[in-house]
Amino acid sequence: MLTAGAVILALAFAGLYSVGVLGLLSESWTTAHWRYVLFESGVWSALGFSLALTLVTLGLATVAALATVLIVDMRVRRGPFAVLVYAPLAVPGIVAALLSYQILGDAGLLSRMAHAVGWIRSPAEFPALVFDRLGVGIILTHFAMITPFFVILFDRLFENERVAELRQLAYTLGATRMQALSRVVLPLLLVRALPVCAVYGVVLMGAFEVPLLIGARYPTMISVEIYSRFASYDLTARPQAYAMATLYLLLVLAAWSVALRWRPRPAQTPR
């Protein structure tokens, strides 16, 4: 109730600010800021870019985590190897971004290694992995940050859903390795993991530090776009930041309510 109240309060404040009802420099009620945001600003490209980066990161993390859980033996997964895999979970976003810059940047570790072995002649020849328009640096950083969590998630699901036993049962009933994987293992794990993936998706969509520190000036992720409007030289542009924030929040809430209503189709019981 408290959380919902805070969200409603924030939404009301942002909404009123965006139409000029509130705000130190607002003169009167206006839809000008909304018209600017909807039709002239970069909000849609920022939303599209955020969504694309989120989906790619989630996809890569899911594949990597599933591969780890299905390929690496459980005793190894939970042994000393685990410390290495799970270490990135303890790294804050701002530190992860700086580490990425040190590793992936033009004059970073990878570039220097490539130069040392003679693959490139100068740092400029190293492919742009940070401050790049495709968001490769952002994707790789978020991938490194969230994959350990996904490994833990699938590892627990693998055990709780008794996937190993069910896979064995499928083999006994004559399923091939591919059939057991695609019809038993993956559906079980993915359907159960979906709500958590959705939550992580929302978190990634709204990520701030990493895209701010190693993202290109354009395109930008939505949170950076909102912030740049908020901290603009033009103080009268602040209502545009609130309009963007309101729009983003409404879209996330709408997507969230659709996701909450969605239920996986129950498995058909054999007759």
Add this chain to the structure above:
Amino acid sequence: MIEMPRLLSAAALTVLLLACSPSSDDSTVDPRSLDWPEIVKAARGETVYFVMWTGDPAINRYMREFVVPHLHKRHGITLEIVPGQADIPSMLMTEIEAGQTVSSMDMVWINGQVFYQLRQIDALYGPFTSKLPNDLFVDWDNPMIAIDFQQRVNGYESPWGNVQLLLITDTERVAHLPRTPRALAEWIHAHPGRFTIDSEFTGLSFLKSLMYAFADSPQELQGSFDRNVYNKLKNRVFEWVRGVRADLWREGRTFPKDVSQLHQLFANGEVDFTMSFNDGEVDNKVAVGLFPKTARAYALKTGTLQNTHYLGIVARSAHKPAAMVVANFLISPEAQLEKLKPEVWGDGTVLAMERLPAPWRSRFRNVPGRSRAPERDALQLFARPEPAPQYMIRLDEDFRNEIVRQ
């Protein structure tokens, strides 16, 4: 259970009440009604929260090792440095909108268009500068000090340093310095990927310097904002940028976020030029080992911007007497001389030499000269005043829309 529409109305009402709550300053006595000894006495034991850009280790060291101990020892004032700068107007605006009667900050470092913004939201205390004893030494006759972005200072901010925008290059890598926009464009074409500008304050200031280069007369950029002049010059500048864009760093597809990142690229050898809105910075950066010893700073013959950065006291500050004592110390000959030393900060003084007592005058003249930037007198020929703040505000928006996003 509360119905949703009622909850929404309650929330909106709360917001409105918050936004409309009184915002007047409730701090006690206005220090302007006190004598200076009374102000100094009232300041003792106070803590001043000073919001300033903390992106340069040399400046931070000057504050930490020179200013903070002196203030504490002489006046019993604790100076707390809070990081921030371009976002100061935004932060103060939020405080005012929230109805906060006492600000979390007391003093602010004002640079660029910030003075215009702070006056726009009436967030500055003043006029106060004539109360400061050391104000007598300030070179108020210099229009580049008395006028900030075409707006008269009128005692609402105390000048702290005067600087000029310069290009910095490595003479080992660039033998013949390109001194005009045309020569620079030719150099960029001949050396693809070795030049760029940042997309914030310093880069935009460079573009404003190009506006002077492409203006029919420097007078066009004086006075209040003129939309027609802006559009004409912006188009000429952007035409220059588009002309060289394909040969900029990363083919001009992206730009460094700020000048610190550009410095980093220059120091790493990824580009051959950086720039600074502090003509003394090159010596400092060489002294700390960031730039190569062969680095040199120079101005374009077509002119570069010169401006002054200032200290302001927040209207809702609860420690105005202490903030005034801090401002007075920072424009003292002693603090200005220390700041001028290239190995300390290399920041130009705002004091008029002819107003200083003779011993101080000679000390200022005997500061070891900078070796990698032209002397200030020589630079004055190429100095151009800041145009009205709207030029920066519009250029920021248009650069983002017409260049960065294309």
